[in-house]
Amino acid sequence: MDSPGHEEVASFLFDQLGSLGFIAFRDQFFDQRTFTNILGIMNIDAPSFLLLTCHYDSKFLKNSPDYVGATDGAVSCAILLHMARVLHEYLREQFSRKEDIGLMLVFFDGHESMLDVKEDINSLNGSRHFAAIETMPLRSIELIISLNLIGAPDHIFLSHFSNTYILHERLADIEAELRKAGQLTECHKLFHKVKDHDSDIEDDHYPFISVIALHIVPHTYPEYWHTEKDNLANLYWPAIRNMNLIFPQFVYEYLENRIEFLSRIDKYG
Template sequence: MLCFNVFFFNLYIVVINASSLLNIDDFLNLNPNSTTSLLTLFNMTRCVETENSKLTLNIITDFYKNMPIKWRVQKHTFYDSGYEFNNLIVTLPHYNEYDYEDTVFQFPKCNAIGLANDLILAVHYDTIANIPSFVGAIDSAASIAILLFISLQISEDSNELRRKNLKIIFFDGEEAFGKWSESDSLYGSRELAKIYNENGLINKIDLLVLLDLLGGVQSRDSKSHTIFNYFPETTDYYKQLLSIENDIYQSTQISLLDPQMSNVNIMISDDHVPFRKLGVKCVHLIPLPFPAFWHTIDDDFEHLDINIIKHISSVLLKFSKKFVAFKKIYI
């Protein structure tokens, strides 16, 4: 299923360059006729090795190359189990004063990136292959749009100094081709974690925040789907997210995090696992229980809640800005 118009995207690139005139409602909406919605760009299947997968990667790549501020774009291609996979890693260095483009996967060597550690925000962009016409609205089109929105908002702060590099990683091959197992799942994150470890860069990651299954409509019980604090080593980061959510509650009237800080001893197999096994601190933004339409044909855009998507975007944007510690540069 292909729901994409090249002419529309060319117009959208123009919109990016005028983004300061727009607000969150312009970028995050479910209007299929919108010329600014980030969400509707990904209302399509995105199975590994398909034309839609390549199109998704091209959309994201073009998005970052047309930012008001330059991001480093790196495509990481590898082969496993007879498939070609493509991760995409985009980096905003802590001090944006460099001029080069690199779409060939090489680890950063310039001082602007190397002097600071990384905050990584991550998501997988592939969709499960064994459900025809499955678009994966929560799995993970909404999360892709959230990260693009955050990137665009941060790009508006072009004259600011950051203590951390901000990396946005789009993993390919999260879904299993057959029955989920350690060898048939998490292809992109397993390969990238291995390379980071081999190159000595795993210790440069201060925090990895993984988004998954976000933005779905809630059931009658508003607390039926909660994003818990899954790991004790990142409790302080979870508290920061909870504090930000509390601060904006009056305007959003949405509460997704667990104010009780419950002890949830659950291991969810997802793209953070290969990194956490290597000692990386991880925050897993995923609701429990999973939405009832997870891995069904009903995981479509009609089952998205735009207010929840905007709420998560606002919380994570504030958290990310605080984490990388923006400071004005006075010249």
Template sequence: MMLGLVILLWISVVFAENLNFCAYHRDNLRRSLSLGSPGPDNLLLPFNGTRIPGSQESIDIQIFIKEFFGEKLSNDWSLEVDSFEEKGYNFTNLVFTPFNGDTFLVLAAHYDTKIEPKGFIGATDSGASCAILLYVAKFLDQILTSDRDLLNPWLLGSNVGLKIVFFDGEEALEYWTAEDSIYGSKHLAEKWKNQGLLDRIDLFVLLDLLGSQEQLPVHSYHRSSHAYYEVLSDIERVIAKGRDRSLNPSELQYLMKGPFLDDDHRPFYEAGVSVLHLIPFPFPSVWHKLEDNFENLDETKIQRWAVMMSEFVVKFVNS
């Protein structure tokens, strides 16, 4: 009953909040998430390269992400570095928290790329998703700096906190199995379990395989998060104005099947955390191929996801 009331409140304010935030998105989307503007504010192009765990390229993207939060944002985003070695590889998860709470909303994507085929860029898998998360952080930082009145006054108090996670080691080192995959998320989930943090996660949102030029559906995969999927779908409906929508809350075939896609959400889901898995199915045709490069990205779709997730986070925290 209470969740239903919250959903109705979210839907009732979506139009007003879009009016408040549209100027920010208009001024920042193109220079932040563009395929053709290699300026200092571009959050997408730095991921146009390989990011194999432990490699110099992986270290470079870690530095880029940490410098973004530490130097480009105005507020204090505390950093948790979760580094470990397994099977001869060095893995590093990065977790950023702008405000704590009794419970948390967690947004996540993986930044690593496959070892084979050599030269694999992983533009949709998952460079674009990482760039989207950086944009969401920048958007929230602006609100915390100059538009805090748009958020509830207790935002920085002890209610809903936020964590943005960049996972390492999602890809298999050789062949995907339950043991050879999602190294970073398994390690962080175990760490947070030992700290008592898993029980404090209200919703774990995982972004993956987004930004393809193909029009691919993103289904609702988990019963516990379907209401949140509906909220995100309402946001998309307002933004897309009916054109080329990815989400369809009335299409329930994958929800009825139960979880069947393996990804970084698995250890959190198995621990009882509510998961919203934002991944298309079928996968992009370039999945795990060298063609998963920046020539096959659609910046309009990436920018739409950035706006959708920005709006969603504000609504979630305000509820």
């Protein structure tokens, strides 16, 4: 944050959203320092929205000036943009004619604490701001999907909330179907139909306590989390390629069959 690289990423995200047909916004606010959430929205007048989120800021490490946060933010941003590119024709054509559902992508700033790793507090500034002032009315968000810490080797993804287990199951089924069809890169299984509902980690969905959440985050932290080795050279590309096939398919299915999905979600689970 507050660096030329940070502003360059923000501008890149803003421009990409615009080029993909989203109405793009910069939501700038001050909380000890200036933060800027980057928002993209389709079907702005819809009464309900699917909210897809990740964070684009990276941790400042005093002893690691070249830290980039590859798994801790960058890959998730790329997955959301890739999803929008893959579904571009669908979103601009069939989806744009829907009157009951909109889509918003939010790249949060201020996710990382401004303090040392051992004092990892004062975080989630962007998502806390979004929820507190209701940048979008929370009652209009029918589901938030938050992505983080994706791209390290050997990571698996479990269900973190009982009321969205049905959605997690569908992610696992899509992966199995794509693998059977020979469309996936050779890689370990990512999504497991395992209920691990007591071990979620704090992330940008936390301030949205009244919104149903699906958290796509690995079961354990990446080995190089908050170290200079969290970089391009240490990403595990087979998992990223497969996620880039699974996630767009899931988003498409949700937007086309959301009433069925919502009817099967236990909001009180």
